Each structure stands twice: as structure tokens, then as C-alpha cells.
Amino acid sequence: MQVKLVPDAAQASAIERTLHAANEAANRVSADTFAHCGLKASVKELRSRCYGELKDAGFGAQAAQHVIKRVADAYTTLRANIKAGNLGAPKSKRRRKAESKPVRFRPDAAHTFDDRCLSWNYDAQTVSIWTLDGRIKNVPFACSPDALKQLTEHRQGESDLVERDGKLYLVATIDIDEPEPFEPVGWIGVDRGITNLATTSDADNHSGRRLERYRRWRARKKAELQAKRTRSAKQLLKKRARHEARHATHINHKISKNVVAVAQRTGRGLALEQLDGIRERVTVRRDQRARQSSWPFHQLGSFIAYKARRAGVPYLEVDPAYTSQRCPRCGHTERANRPDRDRFQCRRCGLAGPADVVAAVNIAKRAATAWVFVDMPDPVPA
Structure with missing residues (x-):
């Protein structure tokens, strides 16, 4: 659960100085660790080497x-x-680069605070936080009423202090009990794609032309800024990248919330295809490569998964092999069943329809079969 700190100028200065100093100290400890231990660093060894230095700082x-x-x-x-x-x-370049230098921490990277360093006052919506300038009390924080209720009822353990775009946030850990999943009366298959971000077996498409126009406009602006190659252009590119990431997260939250709500209302489970290694496994046209790599499909799946668990909706991931080429009626599987990206037409029985919907139906069928084996009791030993 993320809340925004609203400190005054003096409080903000002390908190920011503490955060930056903690990350600088982490860099010093990391450099010392790499010089003496390489990549094999343990908490016990680091404590014996660096604890006294950190106390002196x-x-x-x-x-x-x-x-x-x-x-x-x-x-x-x-x-x-x-x-x-x-x-x-x-021997890959990326691995050699990672192994050849110590781990680095950004000045604004998240730093951990436990209940000894950070205490919450939910009624006043303030926190008391340890800093290098001493304990600072009555630092206001802002969040929605629902978020405040969840913090009050479910916050557990540590919180992270992080700085983004000059603003300070606390990311608190909340522990919510998951209800037992109900027995589904059927399944909703969800097919993720580039043009249609999510298509269900009920023929609901989640994306639309408006989002596609927005993504094309963003790509053009990005290309224009990259061509300038100035410092201000690079700074603006970073700012736009963060804005686009937030927009993608917002869209994924809306899609996942809608999909889970339909499944909960109709008493059905949710099934998605496994997308591990999809970028290495799937080839797309040149004009779609950037779009495939830029949209967080894995994030969408994780949002659907955790929202389903919180709602008690059964959730499965199934093998995606040939889901877009297999006929859900007769089972005939052939590449020619999909003459183009949008259409499916079975060469044997003639079944035709939108390719994404057919893939989602196949995913739902595989989930129904897999759920039988998941739900089967363990065999009793003789």
C-alpha cells in the first residue's frame, strides 16, 4: 500500500538527506563487499565488517x-x-557486466524502515520517522479512505521510504487473508495480445482504438525527442517514460478489475495462458516489435491473479501451445486455420470467428480439464 508523505520544508530536507545518505552508505558497503567477498556476501560477514563504520556515520x-x-x-x-x-x-556481455562491478543503489532508491524506526498514527494521518537529524514526529501522509482502512486493519512489518520526482512516498506491507476459492461452474479464458490487450471467451475485448492511437502518438513523440539528442530531451524522455508506465498500470488495473468482477458475479474461474519466455518464443512483424516489448503483459497477468485471489475466484495458468490454431469444436489444429491475425476458420468443420476469442475459448477448455486434476484428492496409500 503506497501513501504520499506531505512534510513541511524542514521535515522534507531531513528525510531526503537520510534517504540519500542511506543509499550512499549502501554503495560503500557494496563496494567493500565486492572487493573482499565478490558476489558471495552474507549478512553475518557484512555485519562484522561494516556495522561499526555505519554507526560512526x-x-x-x-x-x-x-x-x-x-x-x-x-x-x-x-x-x-x-x-x-x-x-x-x-560469456554474454550482460552477465559479464553484472559480475564485473559492485551492485549500485540510486540516491532515491527505497530504504527499509521497521516499527522501531517508523510509527503510524492512523487517526491523525501522520507518521513518526527516524532520520539522521533525530526523530521527526507528525509528518502528514495522504491516501484514500479505502487505503487508510486497509492500513489500519492489515498493515504488518516493514515499510519502504522512496523518492520519485522530488516527492516522498511510504510503501507499507499489508497482510490480507485470502478467502478459499469457490467451486467454479465454468471458466473464463483470457487471451492476451498486442492489438487487443485482453480478450475473454465471452468475446469481451479490452483495449480499443483509443488506446492504440495513444500508443502510436507516444511512439512518435519519443522518436522526435530521441532525434534531438539534447540533455533536456533526455530528461523529458525519462519523464514521459514514467508517465507512460503509470498509464499502462492504470489500464491494466481497469482491465483486471473488470475481468475479475465478471468471473466473481457469474461464479466462474479465470484462466490465462502462460507467457514465460514469450519474447524469445514468439516472432512478430517489425512494426509490432516495439509494441510487443513495451506493454507490460506480465503485469496484467499478475494483477488478474492477485485480484482473483482476493475475491476467492479460482485462477489457473495453462499451456498456450496452439490455442490460436486449434478448433474448439472439432479439435483440428493447423496453422492454416488462422488465415490472418484477426480471423479463425477451421479447415475441417468450417467453424469461424475472431481469432482472439477462439484462443480464449481454448484456454477456458484447457482450464476446465486441468481443474479436474487439481481438485482430485490425493490417492490413499495401500
Whole structure:
């Protein structure tokens, strides 16, 4: 849950200085870690090497521990990504670059505060936060009434302080119990795509021409700014990129909320296709490459997944193989069943319709089959 801090000038100066100092300290700890331990950094070893230095720099005990843990967690994540192959082969440029230098933290990167460093007053909508200039009390925060209610009832554990575009935010962890999923009377398949961001087996398309015009306009403006190659153009590009990311998140939230609401109202489950590795697996035309890479399809799927869990709607991901080429009526699968991007026409039985809707229907059918095996009780040993 994200809330916006509304400090006065003195409070903002102290909080920003603390955040920047914490990230500078994390960079020093990271450089020392890389020089002496390489990528194999543990919290215990970092604590023995750097705790005293952080205390001498003015950090309290808990703040110093959080700086050390952030650095250790960053190296743990880096090792996991290397092991999983997310940074490429051993000799790839991206992997060699990641392994050749210490992890760096941006000056405005998120820093962790626990309940010893940060306390909340929900009635007054203020927080008390530790800084290098001492404890600062009565720092106002702003959020919606629904967000405040969730914070009051479900906030747990640590919160992150982050700065974006000169504004300060607190990202709090909330722990909400998930209801048990109900037994679905059917399934809604959701096919994600480039032209239609989401198409359901009920033939509901979520995107529309207005969004497509907006994305084309953004692409033209981006190209114009990139051609200038000036410092101000680069700054404006970064600002526009953040604006576009927020717009995409807003659209994905609207789509996922609509899809989950329909499933909950009709007592059906939701099924999506697995999109792991889609950029390496799927080839598209040159004019669609940027569009495929720019839209956060994985984010849309994650939004649908967590909203479904909160509503108690059953959720499954199924194998996407041949969902756009398989006939949902007779089962005939052939590339020629899809003569172009928008149309499906079975070469055997003649079934025809929008290709995205046919794919969504196939996804729903696969989910119904998979749910039978998910719901089956474990065999009783003899």
C-alpha cells in the first residue's frame, strides 16, 4: 500500500538527506563487499565488517542493520538471477557486466524502515520517522479512505521510504487473508495480445482504438525527442517514460478489475495462458516489435491473479501451445486455420470467428480439464 508523505520544508530536507545518505552508505558497503567477498556476501560477514563504520556515520542500530541487509539481499538476488540464466550465458556481455562491478543503489532508491524506526498514527494521518537529524514526529501522509482502512486493519512489518520526482512516498506491507476459492461452474479464458490487450471467451475485448492511437502518438513523440539528442530531451524522455508506465498500470488495473468482477458475479474461474519466455518464443512483424516489448503483459497477468485471489475466484495458468490454431469444436489444429491475425476458420468443420476469442475459448477448455486434476484428492496409500 503506497501513501504520499506531505512534510513541511524542514521535515522534507531531513528525510531526503537520510534517504540519500542511506543509499550512499549502501554503495560503500557494496563496494567493500565486492572487493573482499565478490558476489558471495552474507549478512553475518557484512555485519562484522561494516556495522561499526555505519554507526560512526550516524546511523542508529536498526538503520545500520537495514543498510547491511539491503546489500546482502541485493547480492542474493544477483546470484539467483545468474544461476537462473536471467542475465544470459556465462560469456554474454550482460552477465559479464553484472559480475564485473559492485551492485549500485540510486540516491532515491527505497530504504527499509521497521516499527522501531517508523510509527503510524492512523487517526491523525501522520507518521513518526527516524532520520539522521533525530526523530521527526507528525509528518502528514495522504491516501484514500479505502487505503487508510486497509492500513489500519492489515498493515504488518516493514515499510519502504522512496523518492520519485522530488516527492516522498511510504510503501507499507499489508497482510490480507485470502478467502478459499469457490467451486467454479465454468471458466473464463483470457487471451492476451498486442492489438487487443485482453480478450475473454465471452468475446469481451479490452483495449480499443483509443488506446492504440495513444500508443502510436507516444511512439512518435519519443522518436522526435530521441532525434534531438539534447540533455533536456533526455530528461523529458525519462519523464514521459514514467508517465507512460503509470498509464499502462492504470489500464491494466481497469482491465483486471473488470475481468475479475465478471468471473466473481457469474461464479466462474479465470484462466490465462502462460507467457514465460514469450519474447524469445514468439516472432512478430517489425512494426509490432516495439509494441510487443513495451506493454507490460506480465503485469496484467499478475494483477488478474492477485485480484482473483482476493475475491476467492479460482485462477489457473495453462499451456498456450496452439490455442490460436486449434478448433474448439472439432479439435483440428493447423496453422492454416488462422488465415490472418484477426480471423479463425477451421479447415475441417468450417467453424469461424475472431481469432482472439477462439484462443480464449481454448484456454477456458484447457482450464476446465486441468481443474479436474487439481481438485482430485490425493490417492490413499495401500
